[in-house]
Amino acid sequence: MNNSILEINAVSKSYGNLQVLSNVSLSFNEGEAVGIVGPNGAGKTTLLSIINGTELATSGSISFVGSDITKQSAEERSRNGIGRSFQIPRPFTHLTVFENVLAGASFGGNLRGVAAQNAALEALEKSEMLQFANQRAGSLTLLARKRLELARALATQPKLLLLDEIAGGLTEAECASLVQTIKSLKSAGVTIIWIEHVVQALVAVVDRLICLASGEIIQDGNPDAVLKSEEVLSVYLGAGI
Amino acid sequence: MAILEVKNISAGYGDLTAVSDLSFKVEEGELFALVGANGAGKSTLLKTIAGSIRAVNGSITFKGQDVTKDPDFKRSQDGIALVPEGRRLFHSLSVEENLLVGAGTNRKGPWNLKSVYGLLPILEKLKDRNSARLSGGEQQAVAIGRALMSNPDLILLDEVSLGLAPIIVEQIYISFPDIRKQGLSIILVEQDLKRTLGVADRIGCMLEGHLLLEGTPANLTHQQITDAYFGHSVQSFDNAPSAGGAQ
Numbered sequence: 318m319n320n321s322i323l324e325i326n327a328v329s330k331s332y333g334n335l336q337v338l339s340n341v342s343l344s345f346n347e348g349e350a351v352g353i354v355g356p357n358g359a360g361k362t363t364l365l366s367i368i369n370g371t372e373l374a375t376s377g378s379i380s381f382v383g384s385d386i387t388k389q390s391a392e393e394r395s396r397n398g399i400g401r402s403f404q405i406p407r408p409f410t411h412l413t414v415f416e417n418v419l420a421g422a423s424f425g426g427n428l429r430g431v432a433a434q435n436a437a438l439e440a441l442e443k444s445e446m447l448q449f450a451n452q453r454a455g456s457l458t459l460l461a462r463k464r465l466e467l468a469r470a471l472a473t474q475p476k477l478l479l480l481d482e483i484a485g486g487l488t489e490a491e492c493a494s495l496v497q498t499i500k501s502l503k504s505a506g507v508t509i510i511w512i513e514h515v516v517q518a519l520v521a522v523v524d525r526l527i528c529l530a531s532g533e534i535i536q537d538g539n540p541d542a543v544l545k546s547e548e549v550l551s552v553y554l555g556a557g558i
Numbered sequence: 559m560a561i562l563e564v565k566n567i568s569a570g571y572g573d574l575t576a577v578s579d580l581s582f583k584v585e586e587g588e589l590f591a592l593v594g595a596n597g598a599g600k601s602t603l604l605k606t607i608a609g610s611i612r613a614v615n616g617s618i619t620f621k622g623q624d625v626t627k628d629p630d631f632k633r634s635q636d637g638i639a640l641v642p643e644g645r646r647l648f649h650s651l652s653v654e655e656n657l658l659v660g661a662g663t664n665r666k667g668p669w670n671l672k673s674v675y676g677l678l679p680i681l682e683k684l685k686d687r688n689s690a691r692l693s694g695g696e697q698q699a700v701a702i703g704r705a706l707m708s709n710p711d712l713i714l715l716d717e718v719s720l721g722l723a724p725i726i727v728e729q730i731y732i733s734f735p736d737i738r739k740q741g742l743s744i745i746l747v748e749q750d751l752k753r754t755l756g757v758a759d760r761i762g763c764m765l766e767g768h769l770l771l772e773g774t775p776a777n778l779t780h781q782q783i784t785d786a787y788f789g790h791s792v793q794s795f796d797n798a799p800s801a802g803g804a805q
Contacts (some may be wrong), residue, residue, distance in 0.1 A: 357695030404694045458597030486720045555725035
């Protein structure tokens, strides 16, 4: 199953004169689970934004299942199968959990009526949020907000799921249970790219680990080897870990 | 002497009671860590102490004075600083300007731009950057620096390491003894129990708005805390390499 699902070719991104990504090229295979680590400000979140279209690349190109998506909007990419969770969840606080996820299925997944409702229910079930379906999103705890973020992304029925620091701030028990959920998504064949500082959670799931620093890839490979590399220890993990 | 005394505090949002009849003390110079599942009421308790939400019942005494009815800005001038979960910077301002807002309490003490940059070198590199142009972890570092700039007597750190790279978390934890040498008291909310047990003088475990257990790291083990207060044993992560172990 070495079919490439996502190709990033020589992508750079600047905000004004601030260069965040420099000439990044990466290839991801279908069904692969890949972790991204790196120092704060390395460009990790920007890389996800370039992939899901919330930001456009300054130069370079991106193709997804064989089509060039470089100029596509986030809505188009979402409908084509790229789902994303955000670092700081911002649900519609006055809507219920179900309504939030239904919005994901309807607008992000381009589903209507019963199909949208079913997709929303399925996403709630997969993210273990069914019990909170009728609760207002504004009243959720951090763990539940993170799971809602996951459910919203899943409701778009993604082939490729992008996760941005979904485990941060969770207790070990909560984190372990979230890890199980993400593992089961991987088993179901969803390709996952996951940014996370909770390295233990990450390595429990991913087959491959990438370390970004100052907008460039400094390591890419087997998670164990990447975490033990001198470069990653010095810029990211630190000596005391 | 206790710098903070919380007596029979209840607080919440509308019909929801998040903190229920809770009492504890923090001694001067002490690092008191609060642990508990998400939804246990830890953040609500910190916000109640900082004054960003009002207690429904009970009293809060800070440095011998009843501050229960004082608004948050008054408590900040008195020396209570909160690093809130979710950062909340002034996005129209630069990093340095955000830090200077923290100094607006005009309190004297060891923290100024120079000492904050010494603690968090990442901020010096970013000082002229507009804070809207920061990554999540960089924003967290600014929020910590801004709280220190107010030269507080008591700092409330909610999820201090959220979004920070392990190497920066390490830096912050290494600096705790120095920060405390200045006499600063700390209430820390952190999900990494191993780290918490390593730095805390005392630990309080919260469940459903109550403080169920208080103790020192010497008389509480990781296992006791997780078993008793999360209701079950913690599953270990499969195949986690020993080099991992970040947060």
